[in-house]
Amino acid sequence: DAMVIQNPRYQVTQFGKPVTLSCSQTLNHNVMYWYQQKSSQAPKLLFHYYDKDFNNEADTPDNFQSRRPNTSFCFLDIRSPGLGDAAMYLCATSIQSGTINEKLFFGSGTQLSVL
C-alpha cells in the first residue's frame, strides 16, 4: 500500500540526454515536492506544487523543470543532465500548507546516474 511511488528506482542516462523521473501519490495531497540529495549531502528542495501552482526555488538551475498534469502525478524533467546532476531525487507530498505540524511523506526515491 505504497502511498508515494517513484519510478524508476534507478535511472541511468547519458550526459546531455533528457530524462524524466515520475512520482505518483494515492494520498490526494495538495502539495508535491521534488528534493535533490547528492551523496553525503542534505536533501535540497528544487521546487514544489501547491495544487497547480508551481513554485521554484531561487537557486534551482533552469535545467530542471517539472510538470503536474493532475493531483496524483508529478514529473521531474532534466533537460540536459550533467555529471553533477547524479543524485537521489526524492518526491514528497503534504496535505496542504500553512501549519507548523505539516508532515511530508517521501517516496522511495530515484537514484540517477549520468554517464
Next chain:
Amino acid sequence: QKEVEQNSGPLSVPEGAIASLNCTYSDRGSQSFFWYRQYSGKSPELIMSIYSNGDKEDGRFTAQLNKASQYVSLLIRDSQPSDSATYLCAVNYILTGGGNKLTFGTGTQLKVEL
C-alpha cells in the same frame, strides 16, 4: 540563508547504550522540527517531530528542543544495530506560496556496534 547544522560523525555507540544526536539551526523564528532516519540508498523516514520547548518521548526515542539556544537533539535509548543509519535534522518553514519547506542538515551517521 537558513541553516541547519549537524555533526557528520560517525557516532559510534555500543549496543544497548544511549545515542545522542545534536542539531543547531540559524533561524530564531523556526517553529517546528523533525528528525528523519535514512538508511543508505533509501529515502528519509520520519522518526519524531517536536514543536514546543522540552522533551517529547516516543518509545526508545526522545526529542529535545531548546528554542532559546536554537538547539534540537534526539536521544535513542537501548541502541540496536538496526538503528545504524544517518539521522537528518530538519526545520520546517511555511512557504508564502503554499506548502512547507523542510531545510535539512547534512545528517549524523550513527553506528551501533555489537
